[in-house]
Amino acid sequence: MLNALAYLVGLVSLVIVIPAQIPLLGWANWLALPLIVVGIVLGALSDREGGRNFCLIVLLIAALRLTLGGGVI
16 A cells, blocks of 8 residues: 555655756756655655565656756746
8 A cells, every 4th residue: 555655655746746847947856855755755654665666666757856946948
């Protein structure tokens, strides 16, 4: 059950992160980061690893975008 919740939170975060790749919308990644962390925690509490790994990939995308944009742009 926790794995499914981790996937769900990761999917919601991904819906926020994908439009944030557009220039001047990078601030939306900051909104997605707390959700991604919640998904990682839920995935870590689960007995399976899929939800956690999905959230880690979404975190990598958001963090890379924030790094390239200087944290804001």
